[in-house]
Amino acid sequence: MQTRHRVVVLALDGIYPFELGIPVRIFGSATGLDGEPLYEVITCGLDGGQVRTSADFAVAVEHGVEVIETADTLVIPPFDADPYEDRDWLPESLAGAFGRLRPGTRLVSLCTASYILAAAGLLDGRRATTHWNEADHFQRMFPKVQVDPDVLFVDGGDVLTAAGVAAGIDLCMHIVRRDHGSEIANRVARRCVVPPWREGGQAQFIERPVPEPSAATTSETRAWALEQLHRPLTLSELAGHARMSVRTFSRRFRDEVGMTPGQWLTQQRIEHARRLLETTDLPVDRVAAEAGFGTAASMRQHLAATIGVSPSAYRLTFRTGDQAPVI
Known part of the structure; x- marks a missing residue:
């Protein structure tokens, strides 16, 4: 029997209850096709007992x-x-806890727990995120960290950081998907009644003046664009569909979604390609065409930049069903 992946959650004094419950809820809901749990989740304190x-x-x-x-x-x-x-070092108790880590242990911070990873020197030279309200302070304290205040999470491979509060759900869902593919992640999402992934980043949650009720949004155009992923889409075409000028559309799109239209389109094409690779037998060239990348080479480049593997390798890892994939 395969050993379950063990997730240890470190509960420190003053822990926020909502975020404390996220890992056990998400990882604890992940089961294989045979119904067996895929993760073992254990909560610990620095000394055991009451926190x-x-x-x-x-x-x-x-x-x-x-x-x-x-x-x-x-x-x-x-x-x-x-x-x-203003302390860029770890208390002795926390330093001792990190000293117990085995080589290769994956490290995950939720919200402002990124301060802990940064103080341990684990984010030096890396891209990371934290709650948008603390991003400037975080950057001043840890200038060696490449802080991205706009995203919901950053996957650095062995070190991952989530943005504020509920973004911890997004990161844990991402980890389940990275570990086991979309089918299992989608099942977890349904059980927990959360989206498998959310569009955009933290920018959409920063306080801004509330638009007039009659103000146009980009939501209908985004829904329309998702049905057009198989073909090229220009910024002018998107703005025209929304009946806005390019400048207005670009500004409103970023306010609502937290990224540019071009970044969002690329993200959607990558997600669509991943779904096709996981759930169909389509050749890689056809997947690239259906996802709007035009060529297999272009899709390979984007997948390599996003998830670090080729389409064929991704399909071999996450392909669902009984038929052998066509690669």
């Missing part, structure tokens, strides 16, 4: 820091103790 939360209650944590030695993935949710103090 204070940011609310008016505490949680009883049965495991101490020693279980970190057994983690395949370590998840650190945010807490309200002192992550914003």
Whole structure:
């Protein structure tokens, strides 16, 4: 029997209850086609016992820091103790906890727990994110980190960071999909009643003046564009469909989605290509055409930049069904 991937969640004093529950809910809902759990989720504290939360209650944590030695993935949710103090070093207790990590352990921070990874020097020279409200402060404290305040999460391979609060759900869903493919991730999403993935980034959640009720949005054009992914789409064509000038459409699109129309289109083409590779026997050239990349070479380039593998390798890993894929 294959050993389950062990996810250890580190509950620090002042833990936020919502984010503490995200890993166990998402990873705990992931099962294989035989119904067997794919992850084992264990929560630990620095010393075991009771952990204070940011609310008016505490949680009883049965495991101490020693279980970190057994983690395949370590998840650190945010807490309200002192992550914003001007301190770029780890307290002795946390440094000791990180010293227990096995080589190759995947590290995940949710929201402002990214301060912990940065203070440990684990984000130096890397792209990372945190809650948009703390991004400027985070960048000043850790100038060696390439902070991206607009995205919902950053996948750095062995170190992953999520943006504010519910973006932890997006990152955990992404990890399930990266580990086991879209079919299982979609099943988890249905069980947890969350989207398998969300468009855009944090920019769409930053406070802005509320538009007039009659103001046009780009939502209908986005829905229309999803049905046109098989062909080239220009910015002028998108703006024309929305009955806006290119300038107005571009500005409103970024406000609503958190990225440019071109970035969004590329993201949708990649997602469509991944679904086709996972669920159909279409040759790679045909997948590239259906997803609007034009050529297989173009699709290979985009997939390599996004997920680090070729279309054929991705299909061999995540192909669903009993038929052998055509590659």
